[in-house]
Amino acid sequence: MMSATQLGILAIIQRFPVKLICTWLLVALENVLLALVPLYIGFAIDDLLTGGTKALLFVGALLVLLTLISVLRRIYDTRVYGDIRVSLGMAVDNRHDLQPVSVRNARLDMGGELVDFLEHELPQLMTAVIQITVTLVVLGSFHWQLATAALALTLAMLFIYGLFDRRFYLLNGKLNGQMEKQVANIKAGSRPLLAHLLRLKKYQVKLSDTEALVYGLIFLLACGFVVTNLWLAAGLLELSSGKIFSIVSYSWEYVEAAILLPVSLQTWSRLKNISQRLNGPRQVQEPAQTDTSA
DSSP states (O other), X not given: OOOSSXXXXXXXXXXXXXXHHHHHHHHHHHHHHHXXXXXXXXXXXXXXXXXXXXXXXXXXXXHHHHHHHHHHHHHHHHHHHHHHHHHHHHHHHHHTTTSOHHHHHHXXXXXXXXXXXXXXXXXXXXXXXXXXXXXXXXXXXXOHHHHXXXXXXXXXXXXXXXXXXXXXXXXXXXXXXXXXXXXXXXXXXXXXXXXXXXXXXXXHHHHHHHHHHXXXXXXXXXXXXXXXXXXXXXXXXXXXXXXXXXXXXXXXXXXXXXXXXXXXXXXXXXXXXXXXXXXSOOSOOOOOOOOOOO
């Protein structure tokens, strides 16, 4: 079981380093193979147009290997993160055993979010980073202007997210604080519970609106990037059909990967607040009454 003295992402990694490194290596291998698929499909297209089939057979073998690794990783992940959930859940409860039941219940759920991040969001973030890296290399091998456009898109997206980072953190803090009052409000009756649920809705709507605004701004930039690279590939560069396919595929996959970056950073803002709560004082703190002014 984990120690209850310090709880958070780093503490989980320190407690289960070997198991986590193994699953991360599988994630990395899976995503490197996945990132290479459009490139070799492009090679296969050019090979087929000249009557060859070796490149096509290689693509088939690559896809079979990718499938095997993906299945293995998911089987292994379920067992690793199951062990982590049990260990972390007991550590959270031991640390906050003097807190009201409402707070203990909410913090158990919050602890689960840390494991969810490691199991789901972190592999997505690794996917994004690997996809971005491979795409920059591949596009740069075709023409430096293609890679420059991709790099400019990434920097612009991170800048846009940076403008909203503090708002994400504050809203997640208010949402987490309200969740800690849920059991107390259930016990208090229907009116306090209604006020509590309305308050949760208020913070969730504000978070969703902020996410939608950030997503919209970033997606507009991404659309401009795809159009620019398509124009460069088809109009400015003398490339084969297979290479044009690879450029368009990588450009779109780059957009999908890059959009995951601000999503993951928003999740990280929430986890920072959760970690602060899990490592808070052990003494009893009476939950404040729900603010009914929504």
